[in-house]
Amino acid sequence: MIRSVKLDGGLLRNKQRVAVEKMLPYQWAALNDQVEGAEPSGCVNNFKIAAGKAKGEHVGLVFQDSDAAKYLEAAAWAEQVKHDASRRKNVTQMIKLFEKAQMEDGYLNTWYTLKEPGKRWTNLRECHELYVAGHMLEAAVAWFRTTGDRSYLDVMERNIDHIMTVIGPEEGKIHGYGGHEVLEMACASAYEVTGQEKYRALMTYLIDERGKEPNFFDEELNSRNGESHWSRNWPLSYFQAHKPVREQTDADGHAVRACYLYAGMADAARINGDDSLTAACKTLWRSLVDKRMYVTGALGSTNVIEGFTFDYDLPNERAYSETCAAIALVFFAQRMLRLEPAGEYGDVMERALYSAVLPGVSEEGDKFFYVNPLSVWPEACQKNNDLQFVAAQRQPWFGCACCPPNLARLLCSLQNYLYLQRDDGLYAILYGSSTAQVETPAGQISIRQRGGYPWSARQVFEFEGDTNEPYSIFFRVPAWCKKYEAVLNGQTVALVCDNGFVRLNRRWQTGDKFVLDMKMEVRFVRANAAVRADAGKVAVLRGPVVYCAEEADNGANLSALTISVGTKVTAQYCKDLLGGVVALEAKGHRELAALDTLYGDAPRHIERVKTPIRLVPYFAWGNRTPGEMDVWLRRED
């Protein structure tokens, strides 16, 4: 059992600190409608009204409650990072509101309590009742895990008990599931923490029932005479309800929903030892990673369904790439690792974390991207209405504010992603300076990790505690690393990388010191030629970090820049740049705008001048003077 992990240095720790110290107070203010210039949330006040503590009308969307739940979950994880009495007061105050807002029968949802009291459970397809319950349950589990305080979990147990009287396989119950998945994962968490069978049963039911014929969502829609809560009816694939989950082969529909489902499926596959579900998870993983994922780890190629389209359709400027979808991919990858320790899951997880989750929040923690395109021309976002869904700068808040609190709960729980314990040993997945207390069958050890990750990848592990038997620790060697050296107590050890991990199996002793020195080089990456949008272009990566060119460094019109693959690139840590990042510099060219007119004869050879090109981590873009940004650069032949 991993008793505790604490990040204590480096980039992830810095981001976590921003989340704990800036995002959480900011978001609490936002949920309480106290952020000037931001769209009012109404979220906390809705619960106050439902609890009889305030007057007024419900404000916000049908899933507004989930914003509070995500904040509470983040606050729970933040307690592991740094205790804060006032934040803890916020949580206990909210739990009291939940207790009062909860109906006699266990129902808890301010939209239906305040706004449509007669319409509970009539629109599972669209109205997020199970989604809200899922986030509330996940938060309750996190709070219980961190503090041992059961009060929130008790509220949610009553809520789940109620749900199970309404939904389930038995005659007279709704044979349904939620249009926006998340309860599946939450039930897995609750089951693993409490051991209570009902959570496992509900998780299993929701997954197995999904997409069966006759289709529940279609029948439900018919029983509502086709009426939609939203402006249009989405196809079943949007909800991953077009087929039973074991028959789904392509990552389809709304990207956040899809990955939340897949993560829940992976939980269920592991908990239930379900081979057919494991196979489905692997198939969907391959579709997603091999055909439908941006190089940043972002997901979603269309604004309209906020999701997947078809293989190799990865437009850059109109990428949707919702921050929440990247968070969902981190969840999915983490569950796949639990199911099967393949390094690839860790590779994708860190790609998504560094380059699709972290871009979602500003350096200061108070502005957010909902959509993360890989190419931004701010004037086009502003003046071409086809791109009106893209904000070229991070925003203080959103009417649909799913991303900021989702970011907060992931960043506050990053300590959970460093190590993974399985029967065969401990796995080091994400790297970062930290301390960890781990109970092994052979005794307790603590691990002090030091290193400059992700700017360098020489990670030093110092051990305390002795094991009475050999115990295996597996260290992930990312696929980007072509060469590594392992040194144990001053002696080079030859470790073979197997499925993405090197293994040390030994009786650990206080004073053991292991150094894994992974050579980090700048890589020029191309996309499969089937990706039309990236033809003739390269992305530059270093270690787990995807880089981009910004106008702030390179002037306007980044499309005029070209770079030669393999050109010498200098990597330099700049402590005053963007909160401290490694920036890259290379020599490239800038095509000349030799035309006064719009079109003209093309010269035989492109006229261009040498120019330095500076690249910064994509996650840090948009923190300086607003301007253009490109991940994919035109390559020279």
Place this chain on the structure above:
Amino acid sequence: MIRSVKLDGGLLRNKQRVAVEKMLPYQWAALNDQVEGAEPSGCVNNFKIAAGKAKGEHVGLVFQDSDAAKYLEAAAWAEQVKHDASRRKNVTQMIKLFEKAQMEDGYLNTWYTLKEPGKRWTNLRECHELYVAGHMLEAAVAWFRTTGDRSYLDVMERNIDHIMTVIGPEEGKIHGYGGHEVLEMACASAYEVTGQEKYRALMTYLIDERGKEPNFFDEELNSRNGESHWSRNWPLSYFQAHKPVREQTDADGHAVRACYLYAGMADAARINGDDSLTAACKTLWRSLVDKRMYVTGALGSTNVIEGFTFDYDLPNERAYSETCAAIALVFFAQRMLRLEPAGEYGDVMERALYSAVLPGVSEEGDKFFYVNPLSVWPEACQKNNDLQFVAAQRQPWFGCACCPPNLARLLCSLQNYLYLQRDDGLYAILYGSSTAQVETPAGQISIRQRGGYPWSARQVFEFEGDTNEPYSIFFRVPAWCKKYEAVLNGQTVALVCDNGFVRLNRRWQTGDKFVLDMKMEVRFVRANAAVRADAGKVAVLRGPVVYCAEEADNGANLSALTISVGTKVTAQYCKDLLGGVVALEAKGHRELAALDTLYGDAPRHIERVKTPIRLVPYFAWGNRTPGEMDVWLRRED
């Protein structure tokens, strides 16, 4: 005076024949709801109902009447091409319906007569009453010019008289103008044919009033309490009503409306000898041509407003490039030529005609593009909802069927675009095998033109008739022609090209033969570096024709093709290809899809194999097996 021109061979004649023989009967059937599989138009039936000849409800859009008007205008021009008794019967039958549908006071518009009788003239901003009147008047003028039958023009004169009792500068009248321009141009036509001052007055008023403060559209909207006929309120620039027209400097808003306005402005500038309006026309022309026009001559960079966005924003796959906007540009260019005979106007006119108008109709004349993107990946149009406005194949008809009848009226009137007579002589603008009868101050001549334009540009002009004094004929030498030879009666003559024209000033005699042999070469054209979408790419043109690569010739994934600028290109006329076109063949490369995965290390040099690349005229694309299409090809360094 140009008495008559008849196209009698070559591409334009073929397209005109398709329009006359196929499109017109097809469109008459469509307007009468007799095309299977096409959305019903209701257009003719609306007039029948309004005339008391049928029962039922108005079908279609608020401007549905204009489809009939455009058909009638096309039918009028078609009479110049080839008399057809049954088509003529259609027209006279429609004129009788108009007479019966017209109200006592001269009002004529089936939407308001049938559907909203009390709401006439309450929504000039959005509801197209003046637009419908404009198309009706333009058709009436064309019918009168061609046949001498005044009955339709009489209907429209009563209609205009009525409009002038409602709208105008006098107290008590609406000080307004139409949200969709076209009446301006129509009034100019009516004025020039009838000499009646009222048409000139209305034209001038509509143009001068537009965009003045306080803004009429805003006031009208307020008086309707902000209610919109459509799903949203467009900004004033959408209607070119954000500033007085003489203060407008950028081509803005809905592209069809914009060019209809500019064409009307150019008419008014010429008719009224208005220098400030001429200056405005030239400024807007420069904005449009130097900053906001696709290489095909297409206009409109966004689906949302169907129009202009900002300088150099010319995305290819989500180009709007409405067929009607290119038609509008032809009108604008023609009016600019009348205002000032600069070859550039002819160059743009022929670019737009060949590569932005002609693509709108299939080889058979029965399927149409509304939107003409420069890059099409059919799977993306089908599966990525952000591109749902793009049809990857021509459609049989449209709910908003503005483009097909607009195409018909332009194609049936192409004879009007070959020559232009001005005080200083006759100008040959568009080339094509034809005969023309021209009355000059020095006597009547007829010109028989022969040549393979646009596949070759050796045009032979044979003259009949003698002039009693020297008379100038100007022949346009397009900017794409770098070298030409002029031979008069067997003798080479040294003619200097001045502002796009060479001039022959002589006493013409029967038997005169002039050969203008313009060397036509394949050109590789690049866009200004500020056009992000075309960076690293070239378009291939030959003469006035823009070429494209199609999947039918080059296999799937055109983005993997690269071509070297200046590479040898073979041009060959293929009489069985796409109705007879010159196709181009060159050697290029295809990048290999060496990756099984989505992303991988980029090799230092692009791995590619030699491949022949075949290009066909862009206007002819989409007439074979559906597939990808690209105008802009990746260039090799």
